[in-house]
Amino acid sequence: MYIDTHSHLDAPEFADDLEAVIQRAKDAQVETILIPATNLESLDRIEQICSQHPGYLYPMIGLHPEDVGDDYQHQLDQMHQRLRHTPDRYVAIGEIGLDLYWSDTYATQQVDAFEQQIGWAIQYHKPLMIHARNAHRQLIEIMERHRADNLSGVFHCFTGTTDEALQLLSYPNFKLGIGGVLTFKKSTLPEVLRQAVPLSRIVLETDSPYLAPTPHRGNRNESACIRAIATHLTAIYGL
Secondary structure: OEEEOOEOOOOHHHOOOHHHHHHHHHHOOEEEEEEOOOOHHHHHHHHHHHHHOOOOEEEOEOOOHHHOOOOHHHHHHHHHHHHHHOHHHOOOEEEEEEEOOOOOOOHHHHHHHHHHHHHHHHHHOOOEEEEEEOOHHHHHHHHHHOHHHOOOEEEOOOOOOHHHHHHHHOOOOEEEEEOHHHHOOOOOHHHHHHHHOOHHHEEEOOOEOOOOOOOOOOOOOOHHHHHHHHHHHHHHHOO
């Protein structure tokens, strides 16, 4: 049985056949799917989808760094209000973090949003689902400020170096989210995992509809594809 710890089932790519996608996941022995929010609009969709599949789909709550803009504080305030009223509804604070890949225009606001949402995790005893792209140094600076806060969670979509893996694993309550990139022909991730990452510090994720694993690369990703990622891991760890 598998758990997909990160699947964007609220994405428009699933609008026409979501029920079939969920059934394929069940047929592939996926027993649980966790769905991260990215903004207020996505949170509305996620809550509706999860309410239709209780005990199978579970929502997170958070503002994605790429969705941090001029209205970020309004979105955070609205989300925090929901979290305050029904904290048990959400399994994690996510997807949150830093993304400087396209632009650093809102870099300061991203840091502020990240820090506020870390505060939610501390207040409500929730794990974090952390996204960081082109921002490893900044991520570590923030994590170091909170080392004493006993945070937990997942560093989502890890594709970094051995040194970066060791830095992230120095936070004892965190795991690395490993997805379809592991299976790509030119990926360096298999060697990094062999050198530095115990299997106990890994969780599986698809990040669907993105980053479909081989042999599905180029197609829409979905939770049923978690089996291809797991199969690849068994070869890496000799299991």
